[in-house]
Amino acid sequence: MTSIVPFQATDLFRLNPVNLDVFTENFPLTFYFQYLSEWPTLFYKSIEPTYNVELLTNEFVCSGYMMGKTEGRKMDWHAHITAVTVNPAYRRLGLASLLCVQLEELTKSDPYNVYFVDLFVKVTNKLALVLYEKLGYSVYRRVVGYYGSNPNPSVKDVDDDTDAYDMRKAMMRDTKKQSVRANGRDVRVLPHEINFD
Amino acid sequence: MSTTKISSFFHALDSENPKVAKETVNKLLKKNPSSIHYQLLECYYKLKIDHNYQEAYDKSLDLVTNPANYNQLADTQVLTLLLDIFNQSNHANDVSKIFELLLKKQPFNTSLINYWFHYSLTNLNIPSLQKASFHLQKVTSNDEKHHASLAAAYNFYLATINNHNVMEKNLFPQLGLKLLNTVEPLKSDQEIFIKVKLLIACNQVDQAIEVIAKLIDTKKFNEIDITLVLIYLELLHQTNNYQKIHDFTNHVLFDQKFNDFNFWNYWLLAASKLGNQEVLKSMENLPSELKTSRNVLLTYINCGFLFKDDELIKKSVAQYYEYYGNKKCAYSDLIKYVKNPAFDTQWFINDLLLGKYYKDLGLDTKLSQKTKSTIQEVTMLVNLQKFKFLQNEPHLLSGTGSKEYIAENIKIFNYCYDNYLVHNKDLLKTDYFIGNELLIMNLQVELSANFSKQSVIRQVIILRYVLSFSPEDFIVKLWLMKLYNYLNLATLTAETFNSLSIKNVQIDTLNHYLSTRMASTFPDMDKYINSVILKNLKFYDDSQHDYLIHFLNNCYTNESFTKIEKYFEFMKKLAASYEKFYSFAELMEIEELTSGRTKFADQKKSNYDYSNLIKLNTNNNIIQGKKASTNDHDHVHDSILSFNTTGEICNNSSPTDYQWSYSDNRDFTTEWNAGIGHILRSLDTKLSVGPRTGDQYLKLKNLRHLLLKSPIDFDGKGNSKLFDSFEKILVETSQELLDKQFTEVERLEIDLYYNFWKLVRSLLSNDKKEIIDQQLAAISTIFATIIGEFGKITAAYVDVVNWEVAHKYITTIRLYKSFNKSFKAYKQHFPRLFNKNHPQYQGMSTHVIDHLSELQKSIQDSHNDNRLKQISVKNKTMLNGLASTMITEDEQLKKLNIDGNFTKEVFKVVEARYETIFQLLNRV
Ligand SMILES: CC(C)(COP(=O)(O)OP(=O)(O)OC[C@H]1O[C@@H](n2cnc3c(N)ncnc32)[C@H](O)[C@@H]1OP(=O)(O)O)[C@@H](O)C(=O)NCCC(=O)NCCS
DSSP states (O other): OOEEEEOOGGGGGGOHHHHTSTTSOOOOHHHHHHHHHHOGGGEEEEEEEEEETTTTEEEEEEEEEEEEEEEOSGGGOEEEEEEEEEOGGGTTSSHHHHHHHHHHHHHSSTTTOOSEEEEEEETTOHHHHHHHHHTTOEEEEEETTTTSOOSSOOTTOOOTTTOEEEEEEEOTTOTTOTTOOTTGGGOEEOGGGOOOO | OOHHHHHHHHHHHHTTOHHHHHHHHHHHHHHOTTOHHHHHHHHHHIIIIIOOHHHHHHHHHHHHHOGGGHHHHTSHHHHHHHHHHHHHTTOGGGHHHHHHHHHHHOTTOHHHHHHHHHHHHHTTOHHHHHHHHHHHHHHOOHHHHHHHHHHHHHHHHHHHHTOOOHHHHHHHHHHHHHHHHTTOSOOSHHHHHHHHHHHHHTTOHHHHHHHHHHHHHHSOGGGSOHHHHHHHHHHHHHTTOHHHHHHHHHIIIIISOOOOHHHHHHHHHHHHHHTOTHHHHHHHTSOHHHHTSHHHHHHHHHHHHHTTOHHHHHHHHHHHHHHHTTSTTHHHHHHHHHTSTTSOHHIIIIIIIIIIIIHHHTHHHHTTSOOOOOHHHHHHHHHHHHHHHHHTHHHHTSHHHHHHHHHHHHHHHHHHHHHTGGGOGGGGGTSOOTTHHHHHHHHHHHHHHSOOHHHHHHHHHHHHHHHHHOTTOHHHHHHHHHHHHHTTOHHHHHHHHHHTTOOTHHHHHHTHHHHTTHHHHOOOIIIIIIIIIHHHHGGGOTHHHHHHHHHHHHHHHTTOGGGHHHHHHHHHHHHTBHHHHHHHHHHHHHHHHTTTSSOOHHHHHHHSOHHHHHHHHHOHHHHTOOOOSTTOOBOOTTOSOOOOTTOOSSOOOOGGGGTTSOBOOOOOSGGGGSTTOGGGTTHHHHHSSSSOOOHHHHHHHHHHHHHTSSOOOOSSSTHHHHHHHHHHHHHHSOHHHHHHHOOHHHHHHHHHHHHHHHHHHHHHTTOOHHHHHHHHHHHHHHHHHHHHHHHTOSTTTOOSOOHHHHHHHHHHHHHHHHHHHHHHHHHHHOTTTTSTTSTTHHHHIIIIIHHHHHHHHHHHHHHHTTHHHHHHHHHHHHHHHHHHHHHHHOHHHHHTTOOHHHHHHHHHHHHHHHHHHHHHHHHO
16 A cells, blocks of 8 residues: 655654665765755655554555656756665565656656666666566666776776666657667676766 | 964864863953954853853843944854854844844845855754845845745745744735745746645635646646645545545546555545445456555455445455465555454454465465475465464463464474575575564564563574574564663674664664663773764764755755755754764763763764753753654544655654754664564563653753752752753653653662752751751662662672663762762852751761762672672573573474574673673773
8 A cells, every 4th residue: 555755854764664774775864865955856755554553543654765866968868766775564566666667757758858767776686677677677788897996997897796787768758769779788888987967 | 353263262162171262262352352253252152161141142132232343243254153152042033133133234235145044044043044035035136036035935834834923823924925926927836835835824725725726737647746736635635625536536546547545545535425336336347457456455445444344344355365465565554454343353364364375375284395485475474473463462472372373483484494495595685584574573472471581582592593594684683682782782782783784864763772871781982882882973963964954955946845844854853863962961971980081072062062952951842842753643543544645754743843852763663563563562661771761861861960060059040940940850740751761770860869959959048957857868768779779789689681780780880979979069069058067967967978978888898799790600600501401402492493503602602792791890
């Protein structure tokens, strides 16, 4: 019984059931606030009514959230999934899919009207890869050393543990589907080459 | 102006060097007595060091009222100092008046107004912000006018909801609307949001509905900010406009295919109000992919309850179970119904779950087989066990019942482990093993039914075993920390805490696992305080405030108005965080314990600011105490439908309520989302490190600390006002509530000080002998109890050491040290009262001085008798005994196939940590 509602600053006090998960990053406060202040509609959460048997009251827990943004120019104008994560107690219900689809819904037309949606995912996060592929995303390029700390990386230093896939899904506006490609897994770039300014 | 001198003044204050600060300001004033800046520095000194708020405020006010000073005051450095003095002396309301005065001379000084805006934002001063933004829109022109007017209009709304003044509450939203009229047509949803909020604040609900309705009519559903849509539904609900709710939700759910539970709930509500018999038909005719969605199936159950149709309830629950009985959410989804008196629990458990699903699973035969299992089957089994508990709660919490239940859970756990987990080890790299919940259920049941130190240790072994194959299970780790804390194994708690990579805002919600009564249970500087606690407390460093304010300001510049209200609330809750003030209060106690040899100057500077503390502890509106974010809920008792249209999990009242009261952001619930869950939460009272501390606890603790700084003169000034607050809280809080927050020895400490201070007051005001005798007798009794309790800390009474033993021991010693010191200070301060010739000296001598020596002797005796050593020997013997029985005979460990060596290893770790505890206690 999921509802999608806007994320608010005070929710940060109640995120432990979602954010204690090791695979979910806990960002500095400023990061969350930047998203709240710049992309207020693209930062939302899913909530589940719960029943407190101790107090006999209806309550709500946060079952997941989406932090999204828009960036880029011209044909690169797109929505980006910065974080999508789901409370382990509510996984395998299609919530992550719902949160992603909602972002597409919000950004495929006015006021955003983006060409595509993209995200980065660890090459080893098989589960998330399946999730995104099911949703129609495909690998656009492999970002070598995206999660690593090598100051002088080279595209030859391929490493599943530190590389990310940049995955994309073309939206309606990209009529010729120029934002995606078939052989993305073979295209390698370095982190600094990803720049939408 | 001497910049270096001025910074050395502030540096001296920061490094707690008041003498140097005083000399610096005197020198500056001597050089230039008419400098406003220097005079303000002197006021600041009065405020910070003398805590003479009134004088600091009065003197600065004098400077402001003289127009000749305005030029100097317009300098932002000088102005900021003046404003800070006003703010910190509890006159934040005057901030706007200062700007208004200065603007009288230069009404178009845009940079001054901008500064006003930013200063108000930085200090989260909403009334001042409202006025600043109103001025700002007046002086901005053309391009920026539109934007400035929106901000000003929004701030009228913000100032309205944060206002207790009836006149302003009525006036502000009207002024806001008027201002918005000047910038019509409104362009974006964010702009419309302001209008809607102002209309609601003006009680013009119909107009607010109309504004959103127009938007809904003209825009596509997915292009409208969901915030507005949810407000729309809420307003329609408020005005009983069910036809519109019906039409709109029908459109959203069926045409737009927005499958959202809020909308289903409203849809159903409208149908029930309109007597719409078509509901069931509509539900039955849904497209098949929707029919099996969780939202729809639960709505179906709600239909059954709403129409009081038992058959429908059964049918819909059975349908839900068919699709979601093998998902983890089944238990939390259904518990509300299962606990409803109208629900046929026996049917649910006996017929549906045990009859159909257990039978289908062929459980009895299956559990002994070796067949590969699926996650669905494993989840189904865990859910069945949870529901089974509900059916027979009293029996399962009895001695025999709990044993049977625990054994059954272990059997199922082994099945899940052998037939699912071993084949899916990869899973644990990215996901959780739901089978672990069976062992969490066992922990909850065993400790609720049969609490003992032995069972706590057994559960430690089991959870450590779980972590050996599920190293990332955070629920297990949270429980493990609770168990370690009970046993006072703080360093193990810290290791587990660190393994969870807790950081940023999580510190505020979870640091309590480490900080609760740390000063009286594990005040270890090297392994604990310096390396863990102080690192965590850096989160509260003021430096991030500026960055956060930057983004709050961005909400205005980017016109993200829908986020501002809660942003303010967040900032205020963080500023008044209970955990922050609690942790620092604990650090202060460590200073007390080490007689000031340990100093936390750096932390105190920024976070434990004396003036903040005084405000937090004395402001009237906090005396009642206020619960903040934890356990906020929508109070829809016994209602089946629940609405959360505004989308705020934290459903709090206006932000200003937190300005000078603690905000309790601590999380005590996450670990209870697993296993049997909240039904067994009373276990927390047995397991936690003393009673859950609350508002009164922290206020009394902080006030005691402040009152220890110097003797109270009881002259109606300075700290005698603090004493009044202390007394007020103590007198006005019920004994029951105090007992719910304090341990026995903590209560005794507070009572001892209170009675001693009252005694001094009576002596100073020459009260009647009977009164003084009563106070002396009370002190005597308290001392006797303290000494008696301390005497019980012997090997004869103590078995396995837990937090309680350490707490009592350390608190008594700290109490002796600090009371003794304080007593000496009073003796020095009031030589007349403590003089042998004073008529009450005899009483004082027998009831206070003698007892103090007796306590000292008692502590000394405990050292001479090597009592700690004896306790430690007994502790070791007990642990060894436990280890050998658990390794060879423990039913649970055996059934779980936990290797004897594993158990031995856990005991080895635990024993080693106990040695640290005894070394620590010996050093106290
Ligand atoms: C990845 C994650 C977001 C998935 O959330 P979710 O709500 O369970 O995902 P969905 O229910 O929408 O799953 C969609 C599909 O993904 C795949 N999937 C998701 N979880 C899976 C699992 N544990 N095992 C196998 N496949 C899985 C399945 O194919 C699933 O469809 P199905 O359930 O019909 O078989 C969640 O596991 C999570 O929060 N992980 C931690 C944070 C994270 O890794 N985020 C992604 C980083 S980019």
